[in-house]
Amino acid sequence: MAVGWAIIGAGMHPQQKLAPAIVLTPDAELIGVLSRDQGRADAFAEAHGAKAGYSDLDALLADSRIDAVFVSSPNAAHVGHTLAAAKAGKHVLSEKPMATSVEDAAAMVEACKSNGVKLGLGFELRFHPAHRVARDLVSQDKLGRVRLLQGHWGRGERKEPEHLPRTGLRDWWEDPEQMGGGSVIMGLGVHVFDLVRFVMQQEVTEVSAMTDGQTDAQPLEHIATMGLRLEDGTIANISCGRMLPDTLNDFTVYGTDGRFTGHATVWEARMGDMEVVSETVNKTEAWEYNYLANFIDEITDFQDAIKGDREPAASGIDGLRSTEINSAVIESAKTGRSVKIEHKKA
Ligand SMILES: NC(=O)c1ccc[n+]([C@@H]2O[C@H](COP(=O)([O-])OP(=O)(O)OC[C@H]3O[C@@H](n4cnc5c(N)ncnc54)[C@H](OP(=O)(O)O)[C@@H]3O)[C@@H](O)[C@H]2O)c1
Known part of the structure; x- marks a missing residue:
C-alpha cells in the first residue's frame, strides 16, 4: 500500500526537490502540504498534484490519508512540527538541521519514540x-x-x-x-x-x-x-x-x-x-x-x-x-x- 505523505513547509526546498521526489517515488502519494497562507498551500498542492493544501497544522494532522510528514519548515520550527506530528501518530522525516538546540533534538527523539512513530533525517x-x-x-x-x-x-x-x-x-x-x-x-x-x-x-x-x-x-x-x-x-x-x-x-x-x-x-x-x-x-x-x-x-x-x-x-x-x-x-x-x-x- 502506498505511503501517504504531507510536506510541512511550502518553501523552495519542497517546491524544487521534496514534492517532485515524492511524486516520483514508487509507493508514495503526496496528500497534503502546509503553508501559513491558504492561497500558497493551494497553489503548491495544485502545482504538485497533492490532494489538499492546509494552512492549519491540526487539520493537516487530522487527515487520515497522511501516514508520514516531511518537516521542511524554517529550522527553529522543526521541533514544534515534529512534536505535533508524533502526537498525531504520523511518522516524521525531518529536514536538517534537526533542531536549533540539543534539547529540542532530544525532545524530538523522545516524542517519536513514546508515540511509536519513526523519525528520520534528511541527510541525502x-x-x-x-x-x-x-x-x-x-x-x-x-x-x-x-x-x-x-x-x-x-x-x-x-x-x-x-x-x-x-x-x-x-x-x-x-x-x-x-x-x-x-x-x-x-x-x-x-x-x-x-x-x-x-x-x-x-x-x-x-x-x-x-x-x-x-x-x-x-x-x-x-x-x-x-x-x-x-x-x-x-x-x-x-x-x-x-x-x-x-x-x-x-x-x-x-x-x-x-x-x-x-x-x-x-x-x-x-x-x-x-x-x-x-x-x-x-x-x-x-x-x-x-x-x-x-x-x-x-x-x-x-x-x-x-x-x-x-x-x-x-x-x-x-x-x-x-x-x-x-x-x-x-x-x-x-x-x-x-x-x-x-x-x-x-
Ligand atoms: N537537505 C537539503 O539538502 C536541504 C536543502 C535546502 C533546505 N533544507 C532545509 O529545509 C528547510 C526549508 O528550507 P527552504 O529552502 O524550503 O526554506 P524557504 O524557501 O525559505 O521556505 C520556508 C517557508 O517557511 C515559511 N516561513 C518563512 N518565514 C517563516 C517564519 N519566520 N516562521 C514560520 N514560517 C516561515 C514560508 O512559507 P509560508 O509563509 O508559505 O508558510 C517559507 O516559504 C530548512 O530547514 C532547510 O535547512 C534542506
Missing part, C-alpha cells in the same frame, strides 16, 4: 552511491588505518531573483534565532559532519572551528572551517561557505593503505565521480547528473523503515548527534577554543 548525502562505497571501504579495512578525512561544501550567495517582487519569505535565513546560531554550519556543514559519521561509523568527540561570524557584529557566518576529532583519534577537516560558487565539493578519506575521493559528490543532486586508489582496490566511477535521485532513495528508505519496522538510514539519533556537533562548532567559533562533546543519552 548518505544516498550517493560514492559515499556508500567509502563507508564499505572503511568498514572492510580496504584503506588501512584511516588518518584524515577532508570534505567541503560551498555554494554561491543565496539571492532572491531581482525581477520578482520581494516576498520576505526567505528572510529567516538571516535571523540567528530561526537559523539556530549558524548559517553555512546549519545549511551545509551539518551534511558533511553527518557524512563523516556515516563513513567512519564513529562519533565525533571534539571540535574546533574558525568562522567569519559568531560575533556581535556578524552573528551568522558566511565561511567556516572546522576540525573534528573522532573516537579513535582520526581527524576530519571540513570547510563550507556560501560565497564560493566554484568550490570543488569533494570528499576524501586518507588511509595508511589508500585513498577514496568523491569529486563533486558533496551536493544535493547525484553527480560527480569517485576515485579509489589503494593496495587492494583501484577503481573509478562517474555518475550522470540526476537532480532528485538522492532524495528519491531517501524517501524510499524511510518508507521501507516504516513497512519493515526498522530505523531509517539516517535516524533520530543521527540527527541528535549531528545537532550536538552543530552546537559544539558554534560554541567553538564563538569562544575560539576547542569543545569536547558530551553525548546526550537517548
Whole structure:
C-alpha cells in the first residue's frame, strides 16, 4: 500500500526537490502540504498534484490519508512540527538541521519514540552511491588505518531573483534565532559532519572551528572551517561557505593503505565521480547528473523503515548527534577554543 505523505513547509526546498521526489517515488502519494497562507498551500498542492493544501497544522494532522510528514519548515520550527506530528501518530522525516538546540533534538527523539512513530533525517548525502562505497571501504579495512578525512561544501550567495517582487519569505535565513546560531554550519556543514559519521561509523568527540561570524557584529557566518576529532583519534577537516560558487565539493578519506575521493559528490543532486586508489582496490566511477535521485532513495528508505519496522538510514539519533556537533562548532567559533562533546543519552 502506498505511503501517504504531507510536506510541512511550502518553501523552495519542497517546491524544487521534496514534492517532485515524492511524486516520483514508487509507493508514495503526496496528500497534503502546509503553508501559513491558504492561497500558497493551494497553489503548491495544485502545482504538485497533492490532494489538499492546509494552512492549519491540526487539520493537516487530522487527515487520515497522511501516514508520514516531511518537516521542511524554517529550522527553529522543526521541533514544534515534529512534536505535533508524533502526537498525531504520523511518522516524521525531518529536514536538517534537526533542531536549533540539543534539547529540542532530544525532545524530538523522545516524542517519536513514546508515540511509536519513526523519525528520520534528511541527510541525502548518505544516498550517493560514492559515499556508500567509502563507508564499505572503511568498514572492510580496504584503506588501512584511516588518518584524515577532508570534505567541503560551498555554494554561491543565496539571492532572491531581482525581477520578482520581494516576498520576505526567505528572510529567516538571516535571523540567528530561526537559523539556530549558524548559517553555512546549519545549511551545509551539518551534511558533511553527518557524512563523516556515516563513513567512519564513529562519533565525533571534539571540535574546533574558525568562522567569519559568531560575533556581535556578524552573528551568522558566511565561511567556516572546522576540525573534528573522532573516537579513535582520526581527524576530519571540513570547510563550507556560501560565497564560493566554484568550490570543488569533494570528499576524501586518507588511509595508511589508500585513498577514496568523491569529486563533486558533496551536493544535493547525484553527480560527480569517485576515485579509489589503494593496495587492494583501484577503481573509478562517474555518475550522470540526476537532480532528485538522492532524495528519491531517501524517501524510499524511510518508507521501507516504516513497512519493515526498522530505523531509517539516517535516524533520530543521527540527527541528535549531528545537532550536538552543530552546537559544539558554534560554541567553538564563538569562544575560539576547542569543545569536547558530551553525548546526550537517548
Ligand atoms: N537537505 C537539503 O539538502 C536541504 C536543502 C535546502 C533546505 N533544507 C532545509 O529545509 C528547510 C526549508 O528550507 P527552504 O529552502 O524550503 O526554506 P524557504 O524557501 O525559505 O521556505 C520556508 C517557508 O517557511 C515559511 N516561513 C518563512 N518565514 C517563516 C517564519 N519566520 N516562521 C514560520 N514560517 C516561515 C514560508 O512559507 P509560508 O509563509 O508559505 O508558510 C517559507 O516559504 C530548512 O530547514 C532547510 O535547512 C534542506
